[in-house]
Amino acid sequence: MSDPRLSQRSASMRPSALREMLSSGDPPRLSLAGGLPPAEAFPFEALAGIAAELLGGHDVRSLQYTSAEGDPVLRAQVAALVSTVHRREVPPGRVVITTGSQQGIDLVGRVLLDPGDIAIVEDPTYVGALRALVPTGARIVGIACDGEGMRTEQLEAHLAAGMRPKLAYLCANFSNPSGATLSAARRVHLAELSSRYGFVVVEDDQYGRLRFRGQHLDPIASLADDVVYLSGFSKVVAPGLRVGYLVAPQWLVRPIVLAKQAADLAASSLGQRMVSRLLDRPDWWDEHLAALRDIYATRADALCAAIDDRLVGRLRVRPPEGGMFVWAEIVDPAVTATALIAASRARGLALVPGSEFSTTNTYDHALRLSYSTLTPAQLAEAVGLMADAFDSLTSSSR
Amino acid sequence: MSDPRLSQRSASMRPSALREMLSSGDPPRLSLAGGLPPAEAFPFEALAGIAAELLGGHDVRSLQYTSAEGDPVLRAQVAALVSTVHRREVPPGRVVITTGSQQGIDLVGRVLLDPGDIAIVEDPTYVGALRALVPTGARIVGIACDGEGMRTEQLEAHLAAGMRPKLAYLCANFSNPSGATLSAARRVHLAELSSRYGFVVVEDDQYGRLRFRGQHLDPIASLADDVVYLSGFSKVVAPGLRVGYLVAPQWLVRPIVLAKQAADLAASSLGQRMVSRLLDRPDWWDEHLAALRDIYATRADALCAAIDDRLVGRLRVRPPEGGMFVWAEIVDPAVTATALIAASRARGLALVPGSEFSTTNTYDHALRLSYSTLTPAQLAEAVGLMADAFDSLTSSSR
Numbered sequence: 001m002s003d004p005r006l007s008q009r010s011a012s013m014r015p016s017a018l019r020e021m022l023s024s025g026d027p028p029r030l031s032l033a034g035g036l037p038p039a040e041a042f043p044f045e046a047l048a049g050i051a052a053e054l055l056g057g058h059d060v061r062s063l064q065y066t067s068a069e070g071d072p073v074l075r076a077q078v079a080a081l082v083s084t085v086h087r088r089e090v091p092p093g094r095v096v097i098t099t100g101s102q103q104g105i106d107l108v109g110r111v112l113l114d115p116g117d118i119a120i121v122e123d124p125t126y127v128g129a130l131r132a133l134v135p136t137g138a139r140i141v142g143i144a145c146d147g148e149g150m151r152t153e154q155l156e157a158h159l160a161a162g163m164r165p166k167l168a169y170l171c172a173n174f175s176n177p178s179g180a181t182l183s184a185a186r187r188v189h190l191a192e193l194s195s196r197y198g199f200v201v202v203e204d205d206q207y208g209r210l211r212f213r214g215q216h217l218d219p220i221a222s223l224a225d226d227v228v229y230l231s232g233f234s235k236v237v238a239p240g241l242r243v244g245y246l247v248a249p250q251w252l253v254r255p256i257v258l259a260k261q262a263a264d265l266a267a268s269s270l271g272q273r274m275v276s277r278l279l280d281r282p283d284w285w286d287e288h289l290a291a292l293r294d295i296y297a298t299r300a301d302a303l304c305a306a307i308d309d310r311l312v313g314r315l316r317v318r319p320p321e322g323g324m325f326v327w328a329e330i331v332d333p334a335v336t337a338t339a340l341i342a343a344s345r346a347r348g349l350a351l352v353p354g355s356e357f358s359t360t361n362t363y364d365h366a367l368r369l370s371y372s373t374l375t376p377a378q379l380a381e382a383v384g385l386m387a388d389a390f391d392s393l394t395s396s397s398r
Numbered sequence: 399m400s401d402p403r404l405s406q407r408s409a410s411m412r413p414s415a416l417r418e419m420l421s422s423g424d425p426p427r428l429s430l431a432g433g434l435p436p437a438e439a440f441p442f443e444a445l446a447g448i449a450a451e452l453l454g455g456h457d458v459r460s461l462q463y464t465s466a467e468g469d470p471v472l473r474a475q476v477a478a479l480v481s482t483v484h485r486r487e488v489p490p491g492r493v494v495i496t497t498g499s500q501q502g503i504d505l506v507g508r509v510l511l512d513p514g515d516i517a518i519v520e521d522p523t524y525v526g527a528l529r530a531l532v533p534t535g536a537r538i539v540g541i542a543c544d545g546e547g548m549r550t551e552q553l554e555a556h557l558a559a560g561m562r563p564k565l566a567y568l569c570a571n572f573s574n575p576s577g578a579t580l581s582a583a584r585r586v587h588l589a590e591l592s593s594r595y596g597f598v599v600v601e602d603d604q605y606g607r608l609r610f611r612g613q614h615l616d617p618i619a620s621l622a623d624d625v626v627y628l629s630g631f632s633k634v635v636a637p638g639l640r641v642g643y644l645v646a647p648q649w650l651v652r653p654i655v656l657a658k659q660a661a662d663l664a665a666s667s668l669g670q671r672m673v674s675r676l677l678d679r680p681d682w683w684d685e686h687l688a689a690l691r692d693i694y695a696t697r698a699d700a701l702c703a704a705i706d707d708r709l710v711g712r713l714r715v716r717p718p719e720g721g722m723f724v725w726a727e728i729v730d731p732a733v734t735a736t737a738l739i740a741a742s743r744a745r746g747l748a749l750v751p752g753s754e755f756s757t758t759n760t761y762d763h764a765l766r767l768s769y770s771t772l773t774p775a776q777l778a779e780a781v782g783l784m785a786d787a788f789d790s791l792t793s794s795s796r
Contacts, residue, residue: 005564005596006653007534010509013656039458047461048453055446060437063445063636099497099640103662110533111408131660135508136405166403198403238461240667242497242640255404258411262529264501268666269638 009135029348030382032369035176035324038299039373041292042238046284050277054270062273068261070097070245071269074276078245081279082229085208086222086247094247096256099267101206101232101244105169106132107263108202108228108246111255112166113138120168122150124327124357124366126176126204129169141165142359147318149175149182152189159197168194169202172220173211174323177357177368181321184217191224200252201227206235207323209289212297214321225249233275235324236289241271295372296324302376303369306383314390317369324372327354330365335393337364343389349382407533427746428780430701430767433574433722437771439690440636444682448675452668460671466659468495468643469667472674476643479677480627483606484620484645492645494654497665499604499630499642503567504530505661506600506626506644509653510564511536518566520548522725522755522764524574524602527567539563540757545716547573547580550587557595566592567600570618571609572721575755575766579719582615589622598650599625604633605721607687610695612719623647631673633722634687639669693770694722700774701767704781712788715767722770725752728763733791735762741787747780 002011054062061071069075072092079092098104105128113119115137121129123142133140141163143155150170159165168190172182182190194201203220208231221229232244244267248256260266278284303326304319316329330340337353344351354366371379400409452460459469467473470490477490496502503526511517513535519527521540531538539561541553548568557563566588570580580588592599601618606629619627630642642665646654658664676682701724702717714727728738735751742749752764769777 003649003653005510005598005649007508007510007512007515009512010653010657013653013660015652015656036463039462042456042458042461044453044456044461048450051449051453052446055442055449058440058442060440061638063440063442063638064437065434065632065637099662099666100664102660106661110405112403112405114405114407117405128660128663131656135657135660200403234463239463239663240459240461242662242664242666251401251403254413255401255408255411258413258529259408259533262411262500262526262533263504263661264497264640265526265637266498266640268497268640268669270669271666 009137012135013131014134028345028350030374030378030385031350032371032374032382033350033352034373035370036373037235037239037324038295041295043278043288046278047238047274050274053277054273059273062270064269066266066269066272068257068266070095070267071272071276074272074279077276077279082247086219086229088222090247094250094253096246096248096253096260097267097272098232098244098246098260099264100234100239100242101204101230102128102132103263104228104230104244104246105129105202105204107256107259108167108200109133109136109138110259111252112200118163118165120155120165120199121359122170122175122178123359124177124354124363125169125359126171127357129204130359133169138166140359145175145178145180147180149180149186150190152186152193155190156193159193164197165199167200167202169204171204171206173205173208173217174320174325176206176323177325177354178327179318179320179323179325180327181214181217187217187220187223191220194224194226199226202230203227204230206231209236210293210296211322212293212300221247228252236292237275237278241274242268243271243275296322298376299371299374299379300326302379303371303383306380310383310387311390315386324370326369326371328367328369330367332394333365335390337367339393340367340386340389343392344386347385347388349385407535410533411529412532426743426748428772428776428783429748430769430772430780431748431750432771433768434771435633435637435722436693439693441676441686444676445636445672448672451675452671457671460668462667464664464667464670466655466664468493468665469670469674472670472677475674475677480645484617484627486620488645492648492651494644494646494651494658495665495670496630496642496644496658497662498632498637498640499602499628500526500530501661502626502628502642502644503527503600503602505654505657506565506598507531507534507536508657509650510598516561516563518553518563518597519757520568520573520576521757522575522752522761523567523757524569525755527602528757531567536564538757543573543576543578545578547578547584548588550584550591554587554591557591562595563597565598565600567602569602569604571603571606571615572718572723574604574721575723575752576725577716577718577721577723578725579612579615585615585618586621589618592622592624597624600628601625602628604629607634608691608694609720610691610698619645626650634690635673635676639672640666641669641673694720696774697769697772697777698724700777701769701781704778708781708785709788713784722768724767724769726765726767728765730792731763733788735765737791738765738784738787741790742784745783745786747783
């Protein structure tokens, strides 16, 4: 029962199963559950040097309030960066710096969604998007995904039948949680649907620059006009700075900036200035991103190889092309994700169920595996614990 | 006309007159309009040393995600600090670290207010509170203020007549914008009304530690249980770190934390860790707060003395006991704030109208004057420009 003193919005905020699980009992020895970037790749030295420059140099802009849109120098730098990724000119006036990219989703929900409106998401989808969008009172409609991402022909069927969503949220590159990448043909299709039916595509691209395999695909933001493109520096610098950004169509910039003012006035000035100084160093980025891609690729391969070795026929995964997640399906219908998670937890391994990311609480035979924070040896050990957990479940059911 | 593609919430977000004014035309030479803390008091050296320690020492907690509630060490430190201010034990579990204190207002609005609910504010009130609360769809009811803050007997009359607000938001110490401090008797009265009628008091206390005159008064949070106490480090360290906090009654903590997760996952880890290291140094605080109070007192006195000298009989002000604002009333009914602001702007001085802070767009003969960022000499010059502006208006009306 919800507390009657609380708002309806509050009553719709569901706690995270992941969070509850991680906060109860002894901390697990190993975890494939989280979504943290690897701390060994944090650029401590570069940031220490920049902090010394800024604070030692009494840089007032690092400590004073900045405008809700963000530091003007950083906005221009982000516009230049995004122009390269999108292969189309993005003016700085369309860039808004956010307090991490999570805030981008929240702001878009605030300015676009009223109760009863429809918001399209991938199913499964990023749980933080559900947390931000559900409390708007909008109806969340999940569209099934496969190895090529959101099945846009299913979305088209809904649209043809009269559904009129205000927005469609998705991670086109190495989706959280599915790891899948939207194919080039579906990107074109989704862009075309957005124009034809007049909804905003919210394209969450945290990992696009961490592609370690396959070809770069144009973002949907390159193909359609009404796209809010979300990204940031949590995955490529460090999340603790809380510096994200969004690029919005011109008509949405001002409403988003007003919502941002109401939400928290502005993002951290110090974080913004630090990132801005990093962006002054193109050579540093080349080396840093190459090192990051190498870490992620090595770990993704180690996890998939260990699963091939120890869990073949039991767990089905698709090797990702970037990002930090693999979607894993349990082959045996008699073994549920809940049972596997409990048995793994008893062996010191934390896992997160696929149902956590569903709009409909399905996926009771799926898991999201994150390989980003474990070494190849730890990943092999984690898979070994899962194999033991499988053994215990199959033997006890006989 | 509002864009039909936008949400109703978005349509209710009003732009800031102040912001529009400051962003148009040449920047003014002098400004009494803003609300920035004085940059010359930013603790650059202390923060530079701490940044070198944390980043040079590869402190992972400074750059990794932290929990939505905030860094556990900082929460415990804030609990100890607030326990002293409130003169009652505040457990760390009731503290939530926010992305600046503006976010505290936004989160409370999210978890308490549904469309049609009633939210009480001071009239005039902090414009950021209106920005956060209006889009919830709640009806905002302003209660008139005098030199002792909110006239709680007027609130009681509403309550006795059947009004049932969900919350009452106010700045009890040196209110933004009125500069007034809620009297001890009214604090007790408001606490009693909160218990009797079952509404949450949202007590915004950004300036309580910057009292430079008069006696400390117990916060309402010392006198009632259902109080969300909002404060932070923007005014006593630096706003660019975006580290605020709130202390909520236990039943509100979890809903607020869920809303915080949806809003931006967590506040800046680096900012939190930097503030935490500062809180390890009680001697530093004593000296730093004394220096801050001295700056504010000197500037408040300089502004009030200049007004006494040049604008007596034209502008009525009440010397504040802390904070950074003075509410100024134009004595001559023939001179409107709009006219005075235009005439001052033509002379290179920015002013902000009292109507900006009203729930009803009244106060067309009032201004909020901020003295925090100008030196005594600049304050005297600004008042001189206002005197010239008054002269031009009175001569032209003859």
